[in-house]
Amino acid sequence: MSKVIVLTGAGGVLCSTLAKALAKEGHKIAVLDLRKDAADAVANDINKEGGKAIGVAANVLKKDSLEEAKNEINNTLGTVDILVNGAGGNHPLGTTSNPHFLKEDLLNKDEGFKTFFDLDSEGIEFVFNLNFIGTLLPTQVFAKDMVGKKGCSILNISSMNAFTPLTKIPAYSGAKAAVSNFTQWLAVHFSKEGIRVNALAPGFFLTDQNRTLLTNNDGKLTARGTTIINQTPMGRFGEPEDLIGTTLWLCSEGASFVTGVVVPIDGGFSAFSGV
Template identity: 80%
Template sequence: MGKIIVLTGAGGILCGTIAKALAREGHKIAVLDLRKEAAETVVEEIKKDGGIAIGISANVLDKDSLEEAKKLVNKILGPCDILINGAGGNHPLGTTSNTHLLEEDLLNGTNDFRTFFDLDSDGIKFVFDLNFMGTLLPTQVFAKDMIGKKGCSILNISSMNAFTPLTKIPAYSGAKAAVSNFTQWLAVHFSKIGIRVNALAPGFFLTDQNRGLLTMEDGSLTERGNKIIEQTPMARFGEPDDLIGTTLWLCGEGASFVTGVVVPIDGGFKAFSGV
């Protein structure tokens, strides 16, 4: 029997792909995104494939916006059975220019050059809010629909950064670590009311947010992109479809006794020591 599934950040490449895959399984999909046009694009693709979906503009950092989105979901589709918290991202103001701090870096007067000491508090706060609060607030709003029902669950989107932080992006790494920790905490907290809580930890997938960091205009890899591939035993970036199998498992009855886990989908990156 199909579920009513709400996905945040679903106008993007990864969660948009997940939304379409879930629709093909017969679920009714609420595509939430800050950008209404992006949400509607995913909805159109779902409908062309014979699925049922609605697109809603919602801000995961605004509880009132989320409550309005919930009213629409409940009115058009019904109460939420599964929530996928896909909204997230990084910010350049929470990113250092170099992987390591050198003394001469402190004398670098270039406007866009940032050492650890130059990281912007507002930029860091934005990253933590978007990833952590952007997971917590939708859960507060939509998980209420799940109480007293069977087969309900929450799926968060963490990152490989949560296991071992990557260089340059302390805010994003820390925020995703918070998401993983929150996933485990919430799994315990919701265990007595039958709501399972798990998370995906994607490795390196090319998206609109990181494409410029990992690839050149001609499609070749940047230095950072090459380092990632060298550290990934499967020697490639992830494809959006690589997330589908684990998502279907964690959201389905086959994972009815699985809660509080963070599943790496990383081509072996976490398992490789580098030697």
């Protein structure tokens, strides 16, 4: 049965892949992104392949923007059945320069060098808001359409950081831990209305945001990229297509009794002790 599916952050690499995969299942897709041109590009690709999609500009941190997007979606595609909260990201102001603190770091005057003590509160707030509030607000707006209907669900995007925090990125790790916790909370809260809530926890995927951190210009791995691959039993980064199978399952009636789970898609990273 065709459903109306909203995806936030869907102008990006990962969620655009999910949007196209869901469209191939016959669903009507609302591609939401802060950048209207990026949203339209994904929607156009779907429509060229015979699917049904619209691109909609929306800021996941502004409720009025989301309400405007909802009105456009309702008028064009109908009421919402499934929400994929894909908007998120990190910020350099919430990132330390080194994985471990050493007392001599306090003497480092290099431009841009940041210890834990130099982390910018506004940068940390931005990261937390984008990932957590940017999940909460769309859920408040779009889940109202799901009340009283059958087969509705919400899919959040958590991260490996939520299980074990990575070095250097405390803001992002904490924000994704909040997303995982919120997923479980929402699953219980909405359970009596039959709205399922689950999350994906991707491992390491090359995206526009992290590509320069994990690979050099020549395509070879950076030191951090090498560490990650060595800690990933399958020995590679994830491809966007690796997220499709779990997404289709959690959004389908085949997962009708599955709620409150956070599924690692990480090539075995979370299972490996490092020894």
